[in-house]
Amino acid sequence: RKEVEQDPGPFNVPEGATVAFNCTYSNSASQSFFWYRQDCRKEPKLLMSVYSSGNEDGRFTAQLNRASQYISLLIRDSKLSDSATYLCVVNKGYSTLTFGKGTMLLVSP
Amino acid sequence: DVKVTQSSRYLVKRTGEKVFLECVQDMDHENMFWYRQDPGLGLRLIYFSYDVKMKEKGDIPEGYSVSREKKERFSLILESASTNQTSMYLCASSSEAAQYSPLHFGNGTRLTVT
Numbered sequence: 001r002k003e004v005e006q007d008p009g010p011f012n013v014p015e016g017a018t019v020a021f022n023c024t025y026s027n028s029a030s031q032s033f034f035w036y037r038q039d040c041r042k043e044p045k046l047l048m049s050v051y052s053s054g055n056e057d058g059r060f061t062a063q064l065n066r067a068s069q070y071i072s073l074l075i076r077d078s079k080l081s082d083s084a085t086y087l088c089v090v091n092k093g094y095s096t097l098t099f100g101k102g103t104m105l106l107v108s109p
Numbered sequence: 110d111v112k113v114t115q116s117s118r119y120l121v122k123r124t125g126e127k128v129f130l131e132c133v134q135d136m137d138h139e140n141m142f143w144y145r146q147d148p149g150l151g152l153r154l155i156y157f158s159y160d161v162k163m164k165e166k167g168d169i170p171e172g173y174s175v176s177r178e179k180k181e182r183f184s185l186i187l188e189s190a191s192t193n194q195t196s197m198y199l200c201a202s203s204s205e206a207a208q209y210s211p212l213h214f215g216n217g218t219r220l221t222v223t
Contacts, residue, residue: 032209043199043214044152087152095140095159096167097212101151 001026004100006088012106017078021103023088024070032091033064033071037084038102044087047073078107112136113215115200121221128187130218132200140203141183142212143167143175145196152199158183190222 005024013019025033033050048055050062050071061074071090075082088100116131134141142157144167154167156175164175172194176184183202187194197219201212 034211043216044212045214046211049211095165096142096154096157098154099144099152101149 003027003092003098004088004090006086006100006103008101008103010104010106012108013078014108015078015080017107018074018076019078019105020072020074021086021088021105022070022072023100023103024068025088025090025098026069027090027092028066028069030090030092032097033062034089034097035060035062035071035073036087036089036099038087039084044099047086075105078105080107080109083107113200113202113213115198115215115218117218118216119219119221121223122187122190123223124191126187126190126222128190128220128222130185130187130198130200130220132183132185132215133181134183134202134213135181136202136204136213137180138202138204138213139180140205140210141177142201142203143173143183143185144199144201145169146199146217147196155185192222194220195222196220 035047036044037047038044054063059076063072085102085104087102092098113134143155144152146152158164158177174186200215203210
């Protein structure tokens with residue numbers, strides 16, 4: 001299994017749709033999980049951390065399943081501005097992070 | 110707001126040249142990182158530093174070196190540039206161990222080696 005694996009997409013959805021991405025990771029000792037967002041030709045930016053109990057930030061919900069070693073991101077009521085690449089990120093040891101290759105989301109009018 | 114500044118947005122160099130990519134952060138962060146990003150390969154860690162004059166190899170350090178003489182500045186050096194080093198280079202910083210603190214990225218340097 002790759003360290004961090006994501007479906008590259010693209011996911012094409014209409015405005016207002018709900019869309020979900022999954023990400024699997026290989027290191028069962030990983031403790032920290034994040035979703036970053038990267039717009040075209042821009043740098044990645046932290047979207048949200050993923051906690052064991054699951055967490056929500058407005059239209060975005062992140063969940064962690066340690067037993068199956070995957071994390072998920074749910075986006076409700078998609079907006080055109082949500083179009084971006086979403087990067088799944090998992091810690092590798094104490095100091096560094098491993099990035100997935102990203103899932104592209106395209107929201108259309 | 111954290112600002113990570115990379116000295117060049119676009120750079121074109123010839124094979125065999127020595128190339129310096131500079132990165133400066135203004136938030137007194139201990140940790141600094143250099144990544145490269147390539148289509149289909151995602152972000153890959155080249156080197157990182159958790160203190161002045163300290164450096165650690167990442168996943169793909171071959172052909173690169175780094176320098177951190179001051180806390181705010183982290184330089185990536187391509188000793189002898191090659192065409193396979195054509196890429197987007199991203200510098201990042203964080204205030205604590207990367208697993209606890211978000212990475213703040215610069216806006217990248219797109220390097221082309223001809």
